[in-house]
Amino acid sequence: MATTIKELAKLANVSIATVSRALNDDKKVKASTKMLIQKLATETNYNPNLLARSFVTKKSNIIGLVMPDIFGEFFMEIIRGVDEVCYNNGYYTMVTSSHSNRSIVEAIVDYLGKGIVGGLILMTPLLEDDVRETLEKSKIPLVVISGKTSAKKWDSISIDNFGGAYSVVEYLIKKGHKKIAHITGPLKNNDSIQREAGYKQALKDYGIPLEKSWIIGGDFSINSGQSACEKLMTSNNRPEVIFASNDMMAIGCYVAARNLKLKIPVDFGVAGFDDIFVSQFLNPRLTSVHVPIFELGTNAAQILINKMNKKSDKVQTIKISTELVIGSSC
Amino acid sequence: MATTIKELAKLANVSIATVSRALNDDKKVKASTKMLIQKLATETNYNPNLLARSFVTKKSNIIGLVMPDIFGEFFMEIIRGVDEVCYNNGYYTMVTSSHSNRSIVEAIVDYLGKGIVGGLILMTPLLEDDVRETLEKSKIPLVVISGKTSAKKWDSISIDNFGGAYSVVEYLIKKGHKKIAHITGPLKNNDSIQREAGYKQALKDYGIPLEKSWIIGGDFSINSGQSACEKLMTSNNRPEVIFASNDMMAIGCYVAARNLKLKIPVDFGVAGFDDIFVSQFLNPRLTSVHVPIFELGTNAAQILINKMNKKSDKVQTIKISTELVIGSSC
DNA sequence: ATGAAAGCGCTAACAA
DNA sequence: TTGTTAGCGCTTTCAT
Numbered sequence: 170m171a172t173t174i175k176e177l178a179k180l181a182n183v184s185i186a187t188v189s190r191a192l193n194d195d196k197k198v199k200a201s202t203k204m205l206i207q208k209l210a211t212e213t214n215y216n217p218n219l220l221a222r223s224f225v226t227k228k229s230n231i232i233g234l235v236m237p238d239i240f241g242e243f244f245m246e247i248i249r250g251v252d253e254v255c256y257n258n259g260y261y262t263m264v265t266s267s268h269s270n271r272s273i274v275e276a277i278v279d280y281l282g283k284g285i286v287g288g289l290i291l292m293t294p295l296l297e298d299d300v301r302e303t304l305e306k307s308k309i310p311l312v313v314i315s316g317k318t319s320a321k322k323w324d325s326i327s328i329d330n331f332g333g334a335y336s337v338v339e340y341l342i343k344k345g346h347k348k349i350a351h352i353t354g355p356l357k358n359n360d361s362i363q364r365e366a367g368y369k370q371a372l373k374d375y376g377i378p379l380e381k382s383w384i385i386g387g388d389f390s391i392n393s394g395q396s397a398c399e400k401l402m403t404s405n406n407r408p409e410v411i412f413a414s415n416d417m418m419a420i421g422c423y424v425a426a427r428n429l430k431l432k433i434p435v436d437f438g439v440a441g442f443d444d445i446f447v448s449q450f451l452n453p454r455l456t457s458v459h460v461p462i463f464e465l466g467t468n469a470a471q472i473l474i475n476k477m478n479k480k481s482d483k484v485q486t487i488k489i490s491t492e493l494v495i496g497s498s499c
Numbered sequence: 500m501a502t503t504i505k506e507l508a509k510l511a512n513v514s515i516a517t518v519s520r521a522l523n524d525d526k527k528v529k530a531s532t533k534m535l536i537q538k539l540a541t542e543t544n545y546n547p548n549l550l551a552r553s554f555v556t557k558k559s560n561i562i563g564l565v566m567p568d569i570f571g572e573f574f575m576e577i578i579r580g581v582d583e584v585c586y587n588n589g590y591y592t593m594v595t596s597s598h599s600n601r602s603i604v605e606a607i608v609d610y611l612g613k614g615i616v617g618g619l620i621l622m623t624p625l626l627e628d629d630v631r632e633t634l635e636k637s638k639i640p641l642v643v644i645s646g647k648t649s650a651k652k653w654d655s656i657s658i659d660n661f662g663g664a665y666s667v668v669e670y671l672i673k674k675g676h677k678k679i680a681h682i683t684g685p686l687k688n689n690d691s692i693q694r695e696a697g698y699k700q701a702l703k704d705y706g707i708p709l710e711k712s713w714i715i716g717g718d719f720s721i722n723s724g725q726s727a728c729e730k731l732m733t734s735n736n737r738p739e740v741i742f743a744s745n746d747m748m749a750i751g752c753y754v755a756a757r758n759l760k761l762k763i764p765v766d767f768g769v770a771g772f773d774d775i776f777v778s779q780f781l782n783p784r785l786t787s788v789h790v791p792i793f794e795l796g797t798n799a800a801q802i803l804i805n806k807m808n809k810k811s812d813k814v815q816t817i818k819i820s821t822e823l824v825i826g827s828s829c
Numbered sequence: 830a831t832g833a834a835a836g837c838g839c840t841a842a843c844a845a
Numbered sequence: 846t847t848g849t850t851a852g853c854g855c856t857t858t859c860a861t
Contacts (some may be wrong), residue, residue: 171612173838184848199846216612220559224550225853231593241776245575248594252569255765256598261615263561263593264578268586282501282546284854285561285591323615345845391780420780427782446571447777450721450750452757481833503854514832519856529830553852555837614838 172215180213181206193215229287231261232473233280236292237273239266241417242445243462244292247314250466251290258474263297274299279488281307288473290314294358310476312469316359324476326469326487330360330442333458333491334367334412337440338457340373340493341410346438350383350408352397361389364414364442383408387418394421402429402437410438411499416445417497419455438499456494465489502545510543515680517677522547537795548576559617561591562803563610566622567603569596571747572775573792574622580637580796581620588804604629611637618803620644624688640806642799646689654806656799656817660772661789663821664697664742664796667770670786670823671740672705676768679712680738682727682748691719694744694772713738717748732759732767740768740829744774749785749828784826795819 174192178185183202190198191206209215223229227273233382234251236244248264255262263286267273275292277300280286287308292314294299304323312324327482341349354361385400387393394413398421398486401408413419419441426433433439433453441448444459468487475481504522508515513532520528539545554563564581566574578594585592597603598763603623607630610616619637623630624642634641634653643655669677681698681823684691695714702709715730717723724743728751731738743749749771756763763769763783771778774789798817805811 171614175838185839186841186849187847189838190847193840197846202846215614216614218554218556218838219613219615220550221614222840224548224554224855226830227853229550239575239579241575242572245571245578248575248578249569253594253598256595258599261593262595263591265582265586265592266579266832268583271586282544283549283706284501284546284551285549414854423563423780423782448534450753450777450781452753452782504856505854515855517831518831519854520831523856527830532830548854549836552856553840554853555855556859557837675850 171218172213173218177206177209177213177215180209204298211362224288227284229254229285230259230477231263231286232470233286233289234264234292235261235276235280235289236264236266237266243443243449246462247292247466247469250463250468253472254467256466260470260474265311272299277303281309281486286465288312288477290469290473294355294360310473312473312476314465314469316361316363321484321486324335324472325484326465326472326489328360328432328460328465329488329490330363331367331370333442333460333493334364334414335371336491336493337412337442337456337458338368338371339375339436340495341412341440341499342371342377344499346410346499347377348380348408348410349384350380350385350401350411352385352387352394352411352413352422354387354389354414354418356386358389364454368412380406380408382406387414387421389415389417391417391421391424394418395425395448396421398422399423399429402426402431408437410434410440412440412442414442416441416443416448416455416457418449419448419457423451433499434497440499444494448494448496451496451498453498455498456496457494459492461489461491501548502540502543504545507539507545508534510539521684535742540630543592545568557614558807559615560589560807561616562701562800563592563616563619564622565603565610565619566594566596567624569594570607572777574774576792577622577796577799580793580798581800583793584797584800584804588614590800590804604633607633611639618642618807620799620803622723622734624685624690625826637648640803642803642806644692644799645689651814651816654802656795656802656815658690658790658795658817658819659818660693661700661770663790663823664744665701666693666821667772667786667788668698668701668821669705670825671742671768671829672701672707674829676740676829677707678710678738679707679714680686680710680715680731680741682715682717682724682741682743682752684717684744684748686716687717688719691744693782698742710736710738712736717744717751719745719747721747721751721754724748726751728752728755728769729759730755732761738767739766740770742770742772744765744772746771746773746778746785746787749778749787753781764827764829770829774824778824778826781826781828783828785828786826787824789822789824791821792817
């Protein structure tokens with residue numbers, strides 16, 4: 170049995186209230202008393218029962234991290250970032266994702282309703298109406314990691330998708346390319362939408378007409394990248410270079426190239442987005458847009474914890490900037 | 500404010516005890532009463548306060564997942580597996596890792612002592628004495644994901660490292676190779692130790708003498724794989740093929756090959772272990788040992804939950820078998 | 830089959 | 846500066 174506050178009180182010959190205060194570093198406890206109690210606490214290996222504490226304060230220092238999926242490097246880095254900050258601040262990280270048999274709303278409602286988490290980090294490519302509604306009802310501090318800096322209602326943190334995409338395409342144009350194709354991400358995914366917009370804007374700014382047939386819909390998966398690339402490279406109007414909306418699809422292009430016996434970057438070039446870990450080990454090294462995912466996680470957690478501590482209450486909207494990483498794939 | 504059991508009791512015109520019983524599906528509640536209460540609960544969107552419940556029952560349905568690190572695909576898949584099973588059984592997944600500034604013991608103690616988790620999944624490459632001690636003191640259900648099936652004290656689940664390594668090396672030998680080098684993982688890592696043992700045993704079984712200089716110490720990182728490979732391939736006694744203790748180090752060999760202007764598999768072959776996601780996109784496709792990591796996670800969670808539900812109390816020791824994946828890298 | 834009441838460990842008024 | 850006490854939402858004896 171773990172030491173309780175009661176036993177500690179008995180040992181120290183004070184009331185449990187005093188112990189509680191001492192442990193919570195209340196200023197109005199005599200220094201000597203505080204010292205004694207803290208010494209005793211250490212000796213007896215006292216650990217406050219967090220459940221009891223959360224229960225009575227109605228505050229939980231468990232942070233819920235809800236993601237659309239738990240897969241791949243991107244989410245891993247988010248978790249790592251969140252965990253890092255949580256740990257350093259005495260918070261706990263609880264993760265979940267929308268599973269095959271439930272929507273992201275259910276996941277949120279579950280976390281929120283059960284009173285188990287004191288704050289929520291929601292990562293979602295798109296804030297759909299049902300999610301918005303649910304969130305509006307809740308009074309729990311919340312940070313949204315989103316593809317778009319739109320949600321004025323909640324603190325949100327997002328990647329500069331537009332700028333990142335713009336910079337790759339601009340780079341390609343400056344290298345002399347005019348025939349630049351684009352493989353998009355999922356239709357309703359904000360990251361994807363923003364990246365496509367960046368692509369279009371860059372073309373426009375440099376006076377390059379848009380070739381509709383060079384914009385192929387993908388879904389961020391390797392397979393979709395592969396088939397999109399095959400489609401592009403077997404048409405009679407082949408682009409010189411393909412900008413894939415994420416690295417996974419860029420990898421799909423590599424696969425397609427292998428199948429088609431084409432050589433990157435000789436026969437066609439490829440650029441991606443995300444600069445995931447493996448991209449640097451592709452041969453040739455993939456040109457991509459580096460996204461500091463880990464920082465996305467740490468930032469989100471930090472903002473949330475500030476909110477939970479009432480250290481801040483204005484709604485923040487942070488945009489994380491990206492960086493072009495030039496490889497030899499285009 | 501969320502609906503409480505009290506309000507529900509008032510609505511149903513029964514005592515809170517009855518409500519509690521009905522909600523917990525106690526057999527001695529009249530069917531009609533139970534129905535009414537459950538209907539009311541649904542209508543009012545009642546959600547039991549988990550904190551309160553855990554607090555009083557002294558049982559938490561939060562499962563703590565402690566890992567040496569939160570990085571890369573391996574851990575991600577574990578988390579995904581655990582989350583999947585937890586979700587399906589109404590449990591919650593709390594993750595943490597030993598951080599730069601704390602040991603894994605501290606992480607465990609923290610989880611355990613605070614009464615916040617009701618069960619623990621501990622993933623560690625090596626059960627060191629301080630960890631053992633800590634675990635022995637604890638009375639919380641526990642499952643260890645380990646590199647070695649040794650811990651008879653706790654339920655444990657591990658990969659068949661020995662068998663996996665043996666099968667790659669056997670495959671290489673049968674292809675006619677005799678000069679097989681090995682890059683090991685960290686010295687005190689059980690996975691690494693078992694894999695090395697499998698390598699040695701295969702050589703022995705096929706009567707191939709061990710060449711000490713062909714066993715180079717690595718640490719599972721790409722860099723260590725790269726430098727080990729460079730060392731091997733620039734010596735005057737070059738092996739024909741390198742079996743790296745994990746895919747990351749195998750990737751390091753690819754990098755080394757590129758630097759040394761050597762071609763895989765023409766100039767030398769490479770095999771790895773883990774068959775991580777990216778390995779299939781390496782060029783040439785890496786020969787590796789596939790480890791069903793996701794299942795490692797689901798299994799661990801399932802065993803733990805059974806334990807927590809008292810559905811099982813015998814100590815289980817599961818070994819997850821691996822599968823040789825033949826690529827074109829050797 | 831149901832109700833009354835105690836109590837889990839802790840915090841937070843309110844008193845002293 | 847410290848103690849007393851109520852109470853958080855729930856489960857669980859013990860009555861009835």
